[in-house]
Amino acid sequence: MELDAFKGLLTQYTGLTLTDTDQDKARKFLHNRLAELKLTGMPSYLHRLAANNLLADQEWQVIVQALTVPESFFLRDKGQMHVLQHHILPELIQRNRPHRQLRIWSAGCSTGEEPYSLALLIQKLLPDWHDWEVLILGSDINDKVLAKARAGLYSRWSLRDAGPEVLAYFQPAAQGLLSLDATIREKVSFRRVNLLQTPFPDLEINKMDLIVCRNVFIYFDQAAITTVLEKFVQTLKPEGFLLTGHGELYQQPLQGLQTRLYLESVVYQRTIQPLTVTPPPLSAPPRRQATPATHVPVTTVNGATQDNLAKMARAYRSADYVGVLAIAQTKLPQQDSFEAHYWSAKAFASLGQYLSAENSLQAALALNKRSAQCYYLWAHIKEALNDIEQAKALLNKAIVMDEKFIPAYLELMALYEQDEPSKHHTMRKQALALLTQLPPEHYFDDFAAHAHELIQQLH
Numbered sequence: 001m002e003l004d005a006f007k008g009l010l011t012q013y014t015g016l017t018l019t020d021t022d023q024d025k026a027r028k029f030l031h032n033r034l035a036e037l038k039l040t041g042m043p044s045y046l047h048r049l050a051a052n053n054l055l056a057d058q059e060w061q062v063i064v065q066a067l068t069v070p071e072s073f074f075l076r077d078k079g080q081m082h083v084l085q086h087h088i089l090p091e092l093i094q095r096n097r098p099h100r101q102l103r104i105w106s107a108g109c110s111t112g113e114e115p116y117s118l119a120l121l122i123q124k125l126l127p128d129w130h131d132w133e134v135l136i137l138g139s140d141i142n143d144k145v146l147a148k149a150r151a152g153l154y155s156r157w158s159l160r161d162a163g164p165e166v167l168a169y170f171q172p173a174a175q176g177l178l179s180l181d182a183t184i185r186e187k188v189s190f191r192r193v194n195l196l197q198t199p200f201p202d203l204e205i206n207k208m209d210l211i212v213c214r215n216v217f218i219y220f221d222q223a224a225i226t227t228v229l230e231k232f233v234q235t236l237k238p239e240g241f242l243l244t245g246h247g248e249l250y251q252q253p254l255q256g257l258q259t260r261l262y263l264e265s266v267v268y269q270r271t272i273q274p275l276t277v278t279p280p281p282l283s284a285p286p287r288r289q290a291t292p293a294t295h296v297p298v299t300t301v302n303g304a305t306q307d308n309l310a311k312m313a314r315a316y317r318s319a320d321y322v323g324v325l326a327i328a329q330t331k332l333p334q335q336d337s338f339e340a341h342y343w344s345a346k347a348f349a350s351l352g353q354y355l356s357a358e359n360s361l362q363a364a365l366a367l368n369k370r371s372a373q374c375y376y377l378w379a380h381i382k383e384a385l386n387d388i389e390q391a392k393a394l395l396n397k398a399i400v401m402d403e404k405f406i407p408a409y410l411e412l413m414a415l416y417e418q419d420e421p422s423k424h425h426t427m428r429k430q431a432l433a434l435l436t437q438l439p440p441e442h443y444f445d446d447f448a449a450h451a452h453e454l455i456q457q458l459h
């Protein structure tokens with residue numbers, strides 16, 4: 001009973017929930033702590049914690065230092081680091097070059113490995129860093145881990161995934177530790193932030209290009225995640241990115257965020273709000289006779305359409321989704337064509353307007369019910385809506401429609417990774433077999449990679 005009251009207060013203050021094993025740890029901690037403080041019982045301890053004063057603040061520090069998990073290491077999650085290095089950071093650098101500002105926040109950074117890893121990546125990608133105004137902020141609820149982060153001293157275990165290029169930034173220090181070079185250390189600032197209680201955006205934490213918050217939400221209860229996500233959305237620039245640990249946002253409403261899928265990870269992106277142009281809705285097409293199974297369409301009817309298809313693809317690549325809709329809905333000679341509906345669906349999905357996207361997909365599928373790319377896009381939408389089982393089913397359907405549709409194998413491979421290892425391996429094997437049949441320079445828009453690069457990653 002008393003433990004329940006403590007657990008409730010802990011969740012309210014930090015967002016943290018205790019697993020069964022954590023509960024034993026919490027019981028022992030409370031027993032010892034009450035004795036140390038010479039308190040008569042839990043009620044007086046809870047009273048102390050509920051007060052809004054320095055004593056309560058200090059006591060919360062003792063609690064988070066005892067009960068949180070500070071595990072971290074350099075370049076944690078190679079796949080996500082790859083996405084950051086090859087996609088997200090280059091895009092942000094290009095986008096921000098005119099004003100030369102970059103604002104990055106590692107929220108729940110523990111002992112600093114994560115923000116320092118980001119600094120090392122940026123150092124590599126931005127040779128003219130000194131001409132830029134770059135903020136790399138690391139924050140955590142726990143003062144003790146922040147002190148360690150500022151000191152920049154690490155064990156070899158923290159560098160277990162680092163190659164020689166990163167190790168070159170470390171010097172041997174006392175007690176067998178390695179000291180991070182001051183040139184990198186001074187690029188990162190640290191600050192205490194309780195993601196749940198600290199109000200942000202504030203004077204420093206605002207207009208972020210990228211928030212990295214990994215392996216923090218796994219310890220949070222649902223309501224706390226929702227609260228913090230809302231605060232993150234307010235803190236991101238429009239089109240700014242949020243990276244969490246894998247699967248940490250499953251089942252979460254993603255208000256104000258859209259998903260971007262890479263082979264290695266899902267990344268969330270703040271939608272542009274408000275949308276400046278409201279595109280007119282597509283009229284639902286009359287249902288047609290089923291298209292013969294062998295007919296695979298998408299290509300053109302005449303030169304004008306081809307030209308417009310190229311324009312839509314260009315607009316889509318430069319993230320001008322409203323432009324794609326304008327072409328799809330006004331310029332194509334046949335507005336009730338597969339192309340018009342398919343491209344509208346793609347654009348709506350990228351704008352986070354999933355209902356309109358699904359309507360357009362249904363319209364496109366009514367014209368070609370064997371379109372693997374439609375099922376593939378639909379799977380993305382389901383994934384964005386956290387309906388992973390539907391996403392898997394739709395990807396399998398895409399494969400049934402076109403057994404050589406490589407993006408569906410790659411996507412399924414990623415979705416099966418956590419829970420269904422044998423299916424994950426099958427998908428990987430099939431994707432590899434199909435990729436090796438392609439010319440190495442074959443380009444996959446969905447993954448922004450050539451066939452040979454995907455093969456390399458899969459190996």
Ligand SMILES: C[S@@+](CC[C@H](N)C(=O)[O-])C[C@H]1O[C@@H](n2cnc3c(N)ncnc32)[C@H](O)[C@@H]1O
Binds near residue numbers: 016070073076107139
């Ligand atoms: C497992 S570490 C993650 C470190 C790093 N992000 C990584 O992935 O390697 C989780 C961190 O979240 C911090 N944390 C837990 N609750 C928090 C809260 N309410 N506000 C801020 N940080 C919190 C913990 O103190 C801990 O350092």
